[in-house]
Amino acid sequence: MxxxxxxxxxxxxxxxxxxxxFRGAVIAAVGQESSVLLHNHEGNNYRYAYPLIQYxxxxxxxxxxxxxxxxxxxxxxxxxxxxxxxxxxxxxxxLQVADVExxxxxxxxxxxxxxxxxxxxxxPLNSENYKKYVETDSxxxxxxxxxxxxTGNLLSVASGLGVxxxxxxxxxxxxxxxxxxxVVYKGVKMMAFDLEFKSNLCLPYNIGIGKGSSLGxxxxxxxxxxxxxxxxxx
Numbered sequence: 100m101x102x103x104x105x106x107x108x109x110x111x112x113x114x115x116x117x118x119x120x121f122r123g124a125v126i127a128a129v130g131q132e133s134s135v136l137l138h139n140h141e142g143n144n145y146r147y148a149y150p151l152i153q154y155x156x157x158x159x160x161x162x163x164x165x166x167x168x169x170x171x172x173x174x175x176x177x178x179x180x181x182x183x184x185x186x187x188x189x190x191x192x193x194l195q196v197a198d199v200e201x202x203x204x205x206x207x208x209x210x211x212x213x214x215x216x217x218x219x220x221x222x223p224l225n226s227e228n229y230k231k232y233v234e235t236d237s238x239x240x241x242x243x244x245x246x247x248x249x250t251g252n253l254l255s256v257a258s259g260l261g262v263x264x265x266x267x268x269x270x271x272x273x274x275x276x277x278x279x280x281x282v283v284y285k286g287v288k289m290m291a292f293d294l295e296f297k298s299n300l301c302l303p304y305n306i307g308i309g310k311g312s313s314l315g316x317x318x319x320x321x322x323x324x325x326x327x328x329x330x331x332x333x
Contacts, residue, residue, distance in 0.1 A: 100262045102206045104303045105165040106157075107173065110195040113161045115220075117186055118315040121161050122154040124184035125194075129173075149259025150313035157305065157318075160197065164305045167260065204303035206262050212269040212299045215322040217276075221292045222284060222310040222317065223248040229290065245292070246270050252309040252317070253300050269299040273322075284311050295322045 113121055151169035155162045165173045182194040223245055224232055235241050250270045257264050276293040283289075289310075302319050309317040 100206050100260070102204045102260055102303060103167055103170055104202045104204060104306065105170045105173070106198075106200045106202075106305045107163045107165070107196060108157060108198040108200075109161040110197045111161045111192050112159050113156055113186070115156055115315065117190075118154055118156055120186040120190070121184075122314060124186050125154065125163070128182055128184050128194075149256060150307070153307050153313045153315075155305070155307070155315040155318060161194070162305075164307070166306060202303055205301060206257065206260060206303075207301050208264060208266055208268065209299040209301065212271055212297045214299065214301055215273070215295065215297045216302065217293075217295050217320040217322045218249075218308070219293050219318045219320055220282075220316045221249075221294070221308070222282075222289050223252070223292060224290050225310075232290075242272050242275075245294075246272055246296075248309075249296065253298065253302070256302070256306070256308050257300065270296055271298070272296045284314075284316070291316070297322075 149166075151166045152173060153164040153166070155164060163173060183191065184194055185191045228244070228248070232241060232244060235244065249272070250268050253268050253270065254264060257268075272294055274295040276295065279290040279292045281288050282291045304319055304321055306319050307313065307315070307317045308319060311317065
């Protein structure tokens with residue numbers, strides 16, 4: 100299946116903690132009534148589907164990743180040369196587009212796990228599996244647990260984009276880049292992971308997976324070259 104992904108990178112620098120404020124400021128500027136895809140709320144109910152508009156911080160700068168139908172919704176930000184917004188109550192800025200990248204990506208399964216990725220700011224653990232994770236002494240078992248969760252996240256992305264997976268998604272974590280760090284997501288302390296993995300699922304870069312994917316968590320990035328010269332890249 101062909102998946103359209105538009106990444107809008109802005110000149111404006113923001114802190115990681117300002118991504119939710121950036122999201123709110125963009126929604127206010129564009130108009131909340133323009134599309135449910137902006138905020139994933141339908142009245143008082145939440146839209147439980149893969150977010151097609153994702154707000155991020157890429158290379159220290161504000162960014163928006165639009166997927167499929169999300170491209171049409173965010174066209175205003177590409178057309179407008181400048182857009183004034185306010186992060187919170189006091190931090191005013193004028194959004195200026197630095198770069199726009201459009202990719203038409205074929206989301207599919209390969210026969211083997213030959214696609215290499217980096218995964219940044221990933222939130223795999225909920226209250227239940229967090230307890231199991233910290234009580235597991237074996238690093239091997241911890242990695243296997245993360246691989247199972249990651250497999251589920253990738254399956255959710257494929258399903259959310261309308262791709263029927265008729266065979267097994269293969270995942271192998273090849274490197275834990277650093278120790279997990281504590282972040283606060285919706286008022287709850289959680290563990291964020293940076294790692295590298297390979298899979299047989301072809302994924303576009305910059306999209307988010309897992310919890311908080313609309314707010315800059317779980318960003319799929321290009322993996323660094325490995326000792327064998329790197330794998331096949333999407």
